[in-house]
Amino acid sequence: MLHYILQVVAFQILFLIIYDAFLRKETFFNLNRIYLLGTAILSIVIPFIKIERIKEVVAKDFNIRIPEVIIGNPLESIGTIDPQIAMQAGINLEPEPSSIWMIIVISGMCIATLILLIKITKLFWLAHQHPKQWLGNLLIIKLINSTKAFSFFHYIFLGEKLNGQEKSTILEHEIIHVKQKHTLDLLFFEVLRVVFWFNPLVYMYQYRMATLHEYVADAKALEHSNKAAYYDNLLAQVFETEQFSFVNPFFKQSLIKKRILMLSKSKSRPLNLSKYLLILPLISGMLVYSSCSVFKNKQDVTVARTEVKEVKQVESGEIPFATVEEAPTFTICESLKTNEERKQCMSENISKHVAKNFNTDLASELGLVGRQRINVMFKIDKDGVVTGAKARAPHPKLEEEAVRVINTLPQFIPGKHKGVSVMVPYSLPIVFQVQGKVSDDKPADSADNNRIQKIKEQSKNIDEVPFSALDKAPSIDACKGLTSEKESKTCFSMFISKYVNEKFNVNLASKLGLVGRQRLNVIFKVDKDGKVTGARARGPHPELEVEALRVINSLPQFTPGQMNGKAVTVNYSLPILFQIEPANKDKKN
Template sequence: MINYIIQVILFQVLFVAVYDFFLSKETFFTKNRWYLLSTALLSFLLPFFKIPTVQKAVPQEYYILLPEVVLSPQKVIEKTAWYQSVNYLDVLFWSGCLLFLLVFIVKLERVIRLIVKHGIIKEANYKLVFLPKNSKAFSFFNYIFLGKEIPAEKQEKIIQHELVHSQQKHTLDLLFFEFLKIVMWFNPMVYVYQNRISLVHEYISDEVVSKTTQKESYINNLLADIFQVEHISFINQFYKHSLIKKRIIMMTKTQSKKVKQLKYLLLIPLLGSMVLYTACSDNNEKNVVLAKKEQVTVYMQMGKDYKKEVKGKKETYLDYYQGTETPEWKEISYKDLLPEEKSEYDEDRSKMKEKDNLYSKTLESKLYIKPNGRKVLANIIDFSKIKDTKKQKLNGEVVPFAILDKVPTYPGCEEGDKDCLNKSIQRFVLGNFDASISKELGLSKGKKRIYVQFKIDKQGNVTDIKARAPHSALKQHAEEVVSKLPQMLPGEYEGKIVKVGYTLPITFNIE
């Protein structure tokens, strides 16, 4: 969620920057109105916009599930008081939403009270509300509020101005940003957007009314007196001191040339870069999606006639197939596997490589996915390979079955020793993870897990550390512990040094 909010704010900053630098000085007021509305909405939708082809173009690393680290009994976490488990960030967020909702209701009540208290005069296209003993002028939908202190000769022009707001539904624009302020009260860009569109509304109304009267006379009406201002953000005010100077400047400005509308094309590269960013950015929660263990099913098929399906007692991430025929399921690739599934696949391939016998050389390994989503590792027997494998053996060639030729090497281990790497990381985490920090988190009883995902890069450094945990404090601590892992010798695949990704599960009990 935090990543989403940051992206929304970043996109809104960029959209407003383009508006301020390139569009705000032009007289394309209606287009500017729709620019502000559409980009405000787009900023909330773009983070969800993913392009599969772009995502597939990003290089994939190899992920391996490390053995589970079980914290020792002396590090078992105890349950604490309920108030210690409260997520105060959530409390702050919802408190802010409630506060701004109440503020909105109070503002709306003020407008409704004015209508009820002073009554309305129904006209053809609007409803007029006269406000005694003041000189306010503003509109809300088709209600136009007019202070009785405003001279009669000026009232008609003000009504014409406010009528434009009413006819073009400007109030809906302001209410849209009011609702955004309720759900994203902490986002300063919502207030910036509302300020910009309020000014555009005034430009639009000034442009329409000034066509039916002399500009000099209309400008003099704006400057004639100092009027009161109603402090309600979702009404269109005629006399708002902070905007009058800008309105006068824009009314006296020469009409922008049509060719300058090409500036709106700046949206194309801007949107393209945003889409690319969201498509390529890693979603932390998505990266640590975990496979589910189920009772293994083994499928066997020898020729067209013999088929057998056996349900085993062992729980695995993958089902298995062995036979001479190609399964009818949809074929997938290694990169479609989740980290746990990849680890199981790698282990199976390593065992097959260790056998290195004539039978193992007849097998072609493929991956499939069944209609229920369960993935299958298939070993398809091809007896025609027997002659080829004999030749390969005679020529001294090696057929690689494991995804990695050589796993990263932990300091003090023999080069490429997978077991030593796993045990060394386990010992390191057990020795450095301080479970006592969780005593004040108030977690519920039962087994809890932390999943840490990291990469060992081409220099052997631990990078790109991301964790998922029952509490943000545990997440931060787990990331800090893994970041202290020593530099290692990098892994190799097909003779090249590669990045290797790992998922490390840490388990503990709460009693």
């Protein structure tokens, strides 16, 4: 929604710049009227236009749909996940709250609609109160004790105090407004003012259109009137005009000078019509931008979901997986008839390979809990060999493991495009659901004793160990009396959670415009001296990451953790979960 609004505003700015710089002073009034109406409509419509041909010609990000690799419980629906585990994994079981900005926009539209209805009602009440007279298809309304003059559809309002010559000139002017249906133009912009009430450019459009209407009516009326007398009518009146933005007033003080200047202006040369051609490259550029824009889709409601990923075409001879005519594939998929079937077969077998070969204990060894995600990108070259594997994950060791597994993929039958072997980029999301009942980084229960013992054996002779392998957790004064491993770890975790709850700026996420459930992953170490070091964070916004690091780095000095009676550096991972409500902003971690 925000992206669409920004596009509309940007397009309207460009259209108005062209109008003000090149067209506003020309006497091609009818063409200018078409320009203002047409560009106002185009600015609203172009963001919805997606021309596939442009997507094929312009180098851009391509969208491909591939399955996530889920390590844990791959097909469990969110609706069946235990709420506590879902909270730990950062999965929102509740419907997303309505955006506060959407509520403000809709409220503004309702108020703007009410104001418009009040104006229209007031206008018809004015017509009802005063004497009326039909003149052909026109309804002349005589305004008692007034010099006002304006029109609305076939209604022409004339002040009783106007003399006969003035009434004749003004009537001719207002009849032109009626015949050319100028009221429809102004009502169109009134509707835009309701929908885009927050956009000042709509008001600028309407003002320019109202000015243009007066130019048109003046030019037509002068064909049958004396120019000097017409000037006198404009200058000698008491400028008393009814304040309706959708009527065409004869006397409007802010426009009198402009109207006289335009009346005295010579007609524009036919050569100046070429200025209207400026709109063609402008519209072309807008269509290219709109066609190449990518809108994000809402997250699906299952953990095992299909997602949109982006792969860039960065070199000649490199064809995105989404558009390659013959996708790279395994030997077992070669016999499939269609390219789509071969793509599906390839994706499924890559997912199986990763799920089978990935070290599923690594996340636990690193002290990570809940749902973790790795994004992997790699290429299959013209010989079918995997190259250029890269990964992004909550921890460098997870990235290393993901790259290791991808590099063990067998050689593929290379992809082909137009009969030639090509390099194909590929993107693969890997999701970790660390199993076992965990809460606030508490040690696993007895079912995981064998795994923990294995980690302890591996960590026996090193100075940096994961939290789960410690004999005794780092401690503060409140935890020093605790003797058992489980009690010390629980006390440490509870202290960290409580500290972050108290110190974190709970209003920051709301100020950044975030709503719903947000997740921050924080990793840090408590060194042999009990000091917090190496803090890193990943979250939905850089300012949230900075705030998380500020809080973690402000932790007090601890009594260091111990392994085999020796002080060691401890790796610790902390997930921070935010549930931001429009009316009630609570933070959970």
